[in-house]
Amino acid sequence: MDEGYRGLRLTNTMTRQKEAFRPLDWQDGAIADADRRVRMYVCGPTVYDYAHIGNARPIVVFDVLFRLLRHIYGADGVVYARNITDVDDKINERAARDFPELALNEAIARVTAGTAEQFHRDIAALGALPPTVEPRATEHIDAMRAMIDRLVARGNAYVADDHVLFHTPSMPDYGRLSRRSLDDMIAGARVEVASYKKDPTDFVLWKPSRDGQPGWPSPAGIGALGRPGWHIECSAMSEVHLGPVFDIHGGGLDLIFPHHENEIAQSRCAHGTEAMAQVWMHNGFVQVEGRKMAKSEGNFVTIHDLLESEVFGGRKWPGEVLRLALLKTHYREPIDFTVAKLEEAARELDRWARLSPSGSLDPAQADTAVLEALTDDLAVSEAFAAIHRAYDEGRAEAALAALQLLGLDPRRAADVGDDVHRRIAARLDLIKAKNWADADRIRDELAEEGILLKDGKDPATGERITTWELKR
Ligand SMILES: [Zn+2]
Numbered sequence: 001m002d003e004g005y006r007g008l009r010l011t012n013t014m015t016r017q018k019e020a021f022r023p024l025d026w027q028d029g030a031i032a033d034a035d036r037r038v039r040m041y042v043c044g045p046t047v048y049d050y051a052h053i054g055n056a057r058p059i060v061v062f063d064v065l066f067r068l069l070r071h072i073y074g075a076d077g078v079v080y081a082r083n084i085t086d087v088d089d090k091i092n093e094r095a096a097r098d099f100p101e102l103a104l105n106e107a108i109a110r111v112t113a114g115t116a117e118q119f120h121r122d123i124a125a126l127g128a129l130p131p132t133v134e135p136r137a138t139e140h141i142d143a144m145r146a147m148i149d150r151l152v153a154r155g156n157a158y159v160a161d162d163h164v165l166f167h168t169p170s171m172p173d174y175g176r177l178s179r180r181s182l183d184d185m186i187a188g189a190r191v192e193v194a195s196y197k198k199d200p201t202d203f204v205l206w207k208p209s210r211d212g213q214p215g216w217p218s219p220a221g222i223g224a225l226g227r228p229g230w231h232i233e234c235s236a237m238s239e240v241h242l243g244p245v246f247d248i249h250g251g252g253l254d255l256i257f258p259h260h261e262n263e264i265a266q267s268r269c270a271h272g273t274e275a276m277a278q279v280w281m282h283n284g285f286v287q288v289e290g291r292k293m294a295k296s297e298g299n300f301v302t303i304h305d306l307l308e309s310e311v312f313g314g315r316k317w318p319g320e321v322l323r324l325a326l327l328k329t330h331y332r333e334p335i336d337f338t339v340a341k342l343e344e345a346a347r348e349l350d351r352w353a354r355l356s357p358s359g360s361l362d363p364a365q366a367d368t369a370v371l372e373a374l375t376d377d378l379a380v381s382e383a384f385a386a387i388h389r390a391y392d393e394g395r396a397e398a399a400l401a402a403l404q405l406l407g408l409d410p411r412r413a414a415d416v417g418d419d420v421h422r423r424i425a426a427r428l429d430l431i432k433a434k435n436w437a438d439a440d441r442i443r444d445e446l447a448e449e450g451i452l453l454k455d456g457k458d459p460a461t462g463e464r465i466t467t468w469e470l471k472r
Contacts (some may be wrong), residue, residue: 004028006072010248010369013256013280014177018377023073024278025246025276028083038069038078039246041238041277043255044134046230047083047115048094050302051122053337054286054293055148055250060323060407061331061378062250065129067407068374071363081241082131083234084119086112086138088290092213104212118411122303126326127407135237137228144228145219147270149203152220156269159197159220162208167199171265173287178257178281203262204229231262235276239267249277253284285336301337313339320413321346327406332382349384350419351449352410354389354415361401365399370402420451424466427453431464 006028011018013245025036045051046156051059053265062082069078092104101106120130127446148164151157156170168174175185180364185201208226209215217226226350236247238246246268251260254418267276324345329335367390373382383402403410423442432437443453446468 002033004038006235006375007372008068008072009277009377011335012278013274019279021247021279024245031082031224033135035078036073038073038248039242040066040069040078040080040248040250041234041242042080042082042249043251043259044050044082044084044089044426045115045119045235046088047119048088048091049115050292050304052308053288053301053303053326055121055305056126056322057286057326057331057335058250058252058283059123060326062127064327064374064378064406065248065250065281066129066131067405068378071371071405072375073467079133079242080131081133081238083237084112084116084134084136085230085233086116087214087233088138088230098348105214108133108226109212117306122307125307126303126323127319129407133241135241137233137237140237140240141216143240144206144232145217145469147232147236147239147266148219150270151205152315154269154272156177156265157205157220158198160198161223162218162224162226163196163204164218164220164222164403165202165308166205166262166265166269167198168203168265169199171269174201175261176266177261177264180257203231203258205232205266231259232266234259234263235266235270238263238276239271244271245273245275246277248279248281250281250283253282255433256282281331283331284329287336289291289338290336302431310388313342317342317346318413320349320408320410324349324408327380327408331378346413347449349408349410349413352387352391352399353413355396355450356411357396358411361397361404363401363405365397365401365403366399367395367402370405372395374405420446420468423469428464428466 004023005020008021009018010021021460023036023038025031025038040062042058045055062080066078066080076444091108095102095104095107095111099110102110124336124453127336148157151166152159152164157164157166175182178185182201204225206219206221206222208224210217213227215227218226238249249260264276268274288301291297291299293300301312305311305323306322307319308316310316321342325337326335326339328345368388369389370383373379375388376382383406387399387402389394390402400410423446426440427442430436430442446453451468456462456465456467469472
């Protein structure tokens with residue numbers, strides 16, 4: 001049987017192992033080849049504020065995996081769902097703060113529409129492809145209600161004080177993904193000791209809406225209007241778009257507990273399945289300049305700030321530079337996001353842009369060593385080393401096609417000519433000032449990047465001039 005194994009190996013948080021990836025549709029002989037799909041779900045943003053660089057990381061990481069899956073299984077062979085959470089108490093608070101003159105529902109619509117639009121602009125600049133589907137929570141309330149009713153009917157959830165709660169002791173292996181002890185879970189969930197809970201680790205599936213909060217008819221025979229808890233959204237939306245069990249579920253490390261643990265509990269108990277997803281993948285944390293990012297630390301960097309303002313490192317950064325800087329660290333490792341890293345990424349893109357041919361390339365030309373590295377759990381340092389090697393060896397097309405597979409095109413990032421002219425002018429100033437050492441340093445740096453300088457005299461004026469050409 002064709003198990004769908006195409007050399008791809010991924011680290012599964014559930015087993016803590018790197019495993020050969022075998023998509024579910026290929027395990028089922030009843031599904032025709034043409035109908036087989038790899039199905040991936042990634043938790044998307046809650047739309048109440050600008051996305052920060054920590055939010056950008058899973059978008060970029062799973063965009064690379066999406067591109068790689070499309071390369072391996074064909075563009076029509078992959079379904080990628082990434083949700084938008086547009087019902088949340090943070091959204092309600094922001095709406096009341098920003099639009100006090102509007103009715104709450106109207107204010108909420110303003111906040112979610114504006115934030116979602118900004119999010120799409122930001123991540124398009126980072127080179128992220130749109131997912132196949134982008135479900136919104138408010139458009140899936142019926143599916144959430146149906147799932148909650150099923151959980152109550154199966155004895156996994158109960159009604160208390162107009163809430164519906166999932167009863168974690170009803171699931172014997174609750175906590176398998178995070179491998180936490182009960183005490184850890186109680187601490188990690190920052191459990192509010194609510195009198196209506198049967199067990200401290202029970203979590204909310206549905207809660208009542210009061211005082212003009214957005215509300216929908218409730219499940220489980222509750223008369224009052226209510227709204228869903230966060231975890232149930234992803235369980236319901238992934239079921240609607242990918243089915244009760246699918247291939248890959250991704251997100252940031254911070255979502256393992258409680259969010260993903262609770263998604264698993266809801267989906268498995270509602271569907272009576274052994275798993276929600278075959279492979280669980282998590283990207284590492286993002287720090288900024290060595291510290292945890294926080295508004296109070298003054299190092300809270302949004303994608304929008306990086307693209308459009310000079311607050312970080314005194315300049316604007318092209319999306320291409322941000323993408324490369326995020327991708328150069330392996331997705332499972334923590335990143336320390338620094339100005340120095342962005343400068344390094346900008347220099348690399350500059351060099352690659354100079355060495356790249358023009359025109360578009362066939363992805364089949366991509367350097368095979370890069371593909372081999374990426375299929376090994378997205379081993380990016382090996383992939384970028386192979387790209388450098390391909391450029392060094394004059395295989396610029398293989399290198400550029402591989403970069404394009406990663407969603408990068410160095411030619412978009414850099415205006416090569418401008419940068420070289422700026423540095424040549426700086427060198428001529430140094431020569432005039434007889435600062436030979438620094439002038440030579442610029443010449444040597446350019447040479448390292450494949451640019452040869454030729455000094456001469458302008459025949460008309462007798463002034464010193466410098467021209468440049470690419471080293472072959
Ligand atoms: Zn989720």
